[in-house]
Each structure stands twice: as structure tokens, then as C-alpha cells.
Amino acid sequence: MTVLTDARIVLPDGVHHGDLHISDGKIVEAASTPGQEVIDLGGRHVVPGFVDMHVHGGAGASYQFGRPDEVRRAAAYHLAHGTTTTMASLVTGAPDDLASAVASLADLAADGVIAGVHLEGPYLARDRCGAHNPSLLRDPDLVEFRRLVRLGRGHVRMITLAPELPGALDLVREAADTGVIAAVGHTDAPGATARTAFDAGARVATHLFNAMRPLHHREGGPIAAAMNDPRVTVELINDGLHVEAAVVRLAFAAAGPSSGPYPPPFKGQAPVDSPSSSPHPPPFNGPAPLDNPSRIALITDAMAAAGMGDGDYSLGGMDVEVRDGRAVLAGGTSIAGSTITMADAFRRAVRDVGVPVHQAAEAASLTPARALGISSRVGSLEPGKDADLVVLDADLRVDWVMRRGIRV
Ligand SMILES: [Zn+2]
Structure with missing residues (x-):
């Protein structure tokens, strides 16, 4: 088990401040496991690979x-x-x-x-x-x-x-x-x-x-x-x-x-003389x-x-x-x-x-x-998916990369 702490976790619906848990190459729900490796991200963004x-x-x-x-x-x-x-x-x-x-x-x-x-x-x-x-x-x-x-x-x-x-x-x-x-x-x-x-x-x-x-x-x-x-x-x-x-x-x-x-x-333009049938969203x-x-x-x-x-x-x-x-x-x-x-x-x-x-x-x-x-x-940092992720520096450049739970 690896835990990335103090992370700005970038999810599809927004950025969430917290910890990201990784086990056996996958992202997992939070769980307390003894002997886990802790990596403090110091508030840096982590985005999906x-x-x-x-x-x-x-x-x-x-x-x-x-x-x-x-x-x-x-x-x-x-x-x-x-x-x-x-x-x-x-x-x-x-x-x-x-x-x-x-x-x-x-x-x-x-x-x-x-x-x-x-x-x-x-x-x-x-x-x-x-x-x-x-x-x-x-x-x-x-x-x-x-x-x-x-x-x-x-x-x-x-x-x-x-x-x-x-x-x-x-x-x-x-x-x-x-x-x-x-x-x-x-x-x-x-x-x-x-x-x-x-x-x-x-x-x-x-x-x-x-x-x-x-x-x-x-x-x-x-x-x-x-x-x-x-x-x-x-x-x-x-x-x-x-x-x-x-x-x-x-x-x-x-x-x-x-x-x-x-x-x-969308199937194309409706005839101009029939506005009632135009495909307005x-x-x-x-x-x-x-x-x-x-x-x-x-x-x-x-x-x-x-x-x-x-x-x-x-x-x-x-x-x-x-x-x-x-x-x-x-x-x-x-x-x-x-x-x-x-x-x-x-x-x-x-x-x-x-x-x-x-x-x-x-x-x-x-x-x-x-x-x-x-x-x-x-494609996203959600439990059950591969632990593929990118830790960014404060300027949004790549700091380090993890693929299937292994730092590259
Ligand atoms: Zn091409």
C-alpha cells in the first residue's frame, strides 16, 4: 500500500484535497494498512496518467x-x-x-x-x-x-x-x-x-x-x-x-x-421556412x-x-x-x-x-x-482503476510519473 498525502487530486468533477491510496497497482478506497509507504505531495496536483x-x-x-x-x-x-x-x-x-x-x-x-x-x-x-x-x-x-x-x-x-x-x-x-x-x-x-x-x-x-x-x-x-x-x-x-x-x-x-x-x-439544418421544426437545443x-x-x-x-x-x-x-x-x-x-x-x-x-x-x-x-x-x-483517479498518475509541480510541469503503481 502506498499513500500520496496532501495531494490536490484532479478528478473529472473538480480538484479534491486529500490522500490517494494505491495497492497492487490499482487506486483503492482509503484503508489503514500497516507498513504503508507514505509520499507527502505537499499540496501538489496529481492528475490521471x-x-x-x-x-x-x-x-x-x-x-x-x-x-x-x-x-x-x-x-x-x-x-x-x-x-x-x-x-x-x-x-x-x-x-x-x-x-x-x-x-x-x-x-x-x-x-x-x-x-x-x-x-x-x-x-x-x-x-x-x-x-x-x-x-x-x-x-x-x-x-x-x-x-x-x-x-x-x-x-x-x-x-x-x-x-x-x-x-x-x-x-x-x-x-x-x-x-x-x-x-x-x-x-x-x-x-x-x-x-x-x-x-x-x-x-x-x-x-x-x-x-x-x-x-x-x-x-x-x-x-x-x-x-x-x-x-x-x-x-x-x-x-x-x-x-x-x-x-x-x-x-x-x-x-x-x-x-x-x-x-x-444533430441531423442538419432545418428548412428556413419552418422554424417550428428547427433543432434548437x-x-x-x-x-x-x-x-x-x-x-x-x-x-x-x-x-x-x-x-x-x-x-x-x-x-x-x-x-x-x-x-x-x-x-x-x-x-x-x-x-x-x-x-x-x-x-x-x-x-x-x-x-x-x-x-x-x-x-x-x-x-x-x-x-x-x-x-x-x-x-x-x-482515465481517472478513481478506485478500481490502474494507478496511472502524474504528479505536477507548482507550474503544472511533470514532476514524476507512476504507471500501474510503479514510479517510472
Ligand atoms: Zn498523425
């Missing part, structure tokens, strides 16, 4: 090829910065390269190094491909997808695709049926197409605002479709470069824990009910350069230059992933965006855990 549902690497290492030494190095780097649960995201690659990476990553997922594989592509819109190799983009292919799912042995957890491509909706349905989360992203789809994808089972919007048709007041596109749909979790790259703080604020206002409740699901009457949780998931989308400083790197075979912490395609302007950690994303949400600490922690932990279907085990 971060859950990064979209990340490509770090510390000079990439998940892209599934090489065990690189995967372990990247995961360890992010773990030291508070990410106790990580997906491994793969950018677009050639069929056999993706297949061999998935097979290898499945072993690492079985070992608990990563929580699963996120296929970002290869079925993405050419016009919104960002840093993905355009020559390797292809139309949705159920045969290839089934092969990847089979090789992943249950560890392919998410696929990002553009819903406007031929066959995309069949793939969304297939993914939903096989327990793979379909995510809408790298897309030029109009709002109606995005809504159709969500109705077909897609449940995530990949890095909202980035690499998708922008929000226009006469065509809200995938951004409005995702923000208006209570079933959809939206990822945000909160690195101060991909989405400016004012827009992150807007996203929290629209899809954060105190927004809504919206009538589920009911008036807001105080705190959000528990069945209307936040839908904002902070992600890093970090690539190998995270933690390495400026220099020349590779992302899925594409050359990337990092200057002043900003990763762009060599010779171009496309942002190519980030160089942040989840700790940076969390701290920026509080310091630069003005999100309350408990809501920023939720966006960095419980919401992505919920989206991935693992919130019964991780």
Missing part, C-alpha cells in the same frame, strides 16, 4: 516500422512525460510495409508497451493529405483492411479515413462491426458526407481543424458535423501551432463538458449531466523529433525539417506532426487556453480513454 490516442513517435524513434527498439524508446520517452497509455499511429505506407508494422506492433501491444495501433490512412483525401505520401494514398480497400485487422490480432484499434472516397462507408461499417474505431480525417468531405459517416459508425474526428475542409458558415464541413454530434470525440493538437488558442477555446465551448445538451444526433440548465461528457481529446500527433530539438527527420518516408520546434515537410509549408508531449498539451490547455485544470486533465485522459473503450481501467 495521460492517454495519447494519436502519436507517431518521439526521442528520435518512430512507430512507423514497428521496430521493437524504436517503439520502446518512443513509448518510454512519452511515459516519462506522463503518457501512461499510448496508441501507436502509422501514417500512410505501402501495403506490405503497413502489414509488417502492424504484425510487429501487435506483439508490443500484447506486451503492454502500447495500447494499440492507429492506422492514419492510407485511405485519405489527396487534397488534404498533409504530410502523408500522396503517391501511396489509395481508395478504401476492404481486403487490405481485413488483412491488417487479422495481422493486428485485436490490437488495431482505430483507422482514420476520408469518408468521401469510394467504398469509405462500407469500410466504416466493417470497422464498427469488428471493434475498430473509424475516425474521419484528412478529408475534403462536405458536412452531409461526414454526418453519413458518423451515422454509419465513425466515432472520432482526427485532429479537428487540421487536414480537413475548413469550417465555412455556409458549409460547415466535417468540423461542424463532428462538433454537433454527441457521439463523436474530436482530437485537438494543442501545440500552439496547429490550432490557435482562440479556436481551442471555441472547441471546448462547443464540445467540452459544460456544453449542450444537444438533441442526439434545449436551454442550458447548469452542469452537464454525466451522460453528456466532454468530447475533446487532446493528442500530441508527435513525431520522432519530439524531445530531440531542431534537425532533419523522416515521417513515413517523407523528409521533415524541424525548426524552432515546428515540424514541416522539407521544402514546403505543410505541418508534419508535432514535437510536443501530452504534458505540454495539458499545460497549454490550462495556461494558454484557460481551461480549468480538471477539464484539461479530462481532455488528456478520460475522454481519449472513453473514445478507445478503455475507461473502465484508465
Whole structure:
């Protein structure tokens, strides 16, 4: 038994001053056990371990090829910065390269190094491909997808695709049926197409605002479709470069824990000549009910350069230059992933965006855990869950990290 005393425990409903009890790698109800280890936190904040549902690497290492030494190095780097649960995201690659990476990553997922594989592509819109190799983009292919799912042995957890491509909706349905989360992203789809994808089972919007048709007041596109749909979790790259703080604020206002409740699901604009049928949300009457949780998931989308400083790197075979912490395609302007950690994303949400600490922690932990279907085990500092936690210093930077009850 370990007890963290004098802690500011950050829970989904607010910050509670008290003690946190840990036994056998789990958070437990208070109990007096002789011989317990006591760690006095001196009033510091303790937040749940971060859950990064979209990340490509770090510390000079990439998940892209599934090489065990690189995967372990990247995961360890992010773990030291508070990410106790990580997906491994793969950018677009050639069929056999993706297949061999998935097979290898499945072993690492079985070992608990990563929580699963996120296929970002290869079925993405050419016009919104960002840093993905355009020559390797292809139309949705159920045969290839089934092969990847089979090789992943249950560890392919998410696929990002553009819903406007031929066959995309069949793939969304297939993914939903096989327990793979379909995510809408790298897309030029109009709002109606995005809504159709969500109705077909897609449940995530990949890095909202980035690499998708922008929000226009006469065509809200995938951004409005995702923000208006209570079933959809939206990822945000909160690195101060991909989405400016004012827009992150807007996203929290629209899809954060105190927004809504919206009538589920929003189906689009009512005809202007029939105001009585317009889908006005009911008036807001105080705190959000528990069945209307936040839908904002902070992600890093970090690539190998995270933690390495400026220099020349590779992302899925594409050359990337990092200057002043900003990763762009060599010779171009496309942002190519980030160089942040989840700790940076969390701290920026509080310091630069003005999100309350408990809501920023939720966006960095419980919401992505919920989206991935693992919130019964991780995502909050509640009894019965893994003792995955981050102790912060007075400036909200990482002081130390615990995973499954063990300090790392
Ligand atoms: Zn990515």
C-alpha cells in the first residue's frame, strides 16, 4: 500500500484535497494498512496518467516500422512525460510495409508497451493529405483492411479515413462491426458526407481543424458535423501551432463538458421556412449531466523529433525539417506532426487556453480513454482503476510519473 498525502487530486468533477491510496497497482478506497509507504505531495496536483490516442513517435524513434527498439524508446520517452497509455499511429505506407508494422506492433501491444495501433490512412483525401505520401494514398480497400485487422490480432484499434472516397462507408461499417474505431480525417468531405459517416459508425474526428475542409458558415464541413454530434470525440493538437488558442477555446465551448445538451444526433439544418421544426437545443440548465461528457481529446500527433530539438527527420518516408520546434515537410509549408508531449498539451490547455485544470486533465485522459473503450481501467483517479498518475509541480510541469503503481 502506498499513500500520496496532501495531494490536490484532479478528478473529472473538480480538484479534491486529500490522500490517494494505491495497492497492487490499482487506486483503492482509503484503508489503514500497516507498513504503508507514505509520499507527502505537499499540496501538489496529481492528475490521471495521460492517454495519447494519436502519436507517431518521439526521442528520435518512430512507430512507423514497428521496430521493437524504436517503439520502446518512443513509448518510454512519452511515459516519462506522463503518457501512461499510448496508441501507436502509422501514417500512410505501402501495403506490405503497413502489414509488417502492424504484425510487429501487435506483439508490443500484447506486451503492454502500447495500447494499440492507429492506422492514419492510407485511405485519405489527396487534397488534404498533409504530410502523408500522396503517391501511396489509395481508395478504401476492404481486403487490405481485413488483412491488417487479422495481422493486428485485436490490437488495431482505430483507422482514420476520408469518408468521401469510394467504398469509405462500407469500410466504416466493417470497422464498427469488428471493434475498430473509424475516425474521419484528412478529408475534403462536405458536412452531409461526414454526418453519413458518423451515422454509419465513425466515432472520432482526427485532429479537428487540421487536414480537413475548413469550417465555412455556409458549409460547415466535417468540423461542424463532428462538433454537433454527441457521439463523436474530436482530437485537438494543442501545440500552439496547429490550432490557435482562440479556436481551442471555441472547441471546448462547443464540445467540452459544460456544453449542450444537444438533441442526439444533430441531423442538419432545418428548412428556413419552418422554424417550428428547427433543432434548437434545449436551454442550458447548469452542469452537464454525466451522460453528456466532454468530447475533446487532446493528442500530441508527435513525431520522432519530439524531445530531440531542431534537425532533419523522416515521417513515413517523407523528409521533415524541424525548426524552432515546428515540424514541416522539407521544402514546403505543410505541418508534419508535432514535437510536443501530452504534458505540454495539458499545460497549454490550462495556461494558454484557460481551461480549468480538471477539464484539461479530462481532455488528456478520460475522454481519449472513453473514445478507445478503455475507461473502465484508465482515465481517472478513481478506485478500481490502474494507478496511472502524474504528479505536477507548482507550474503544472511533470514532476514524476507512476504507471500501474510503479514510479517510472
Ligand atoms: Zn498523425
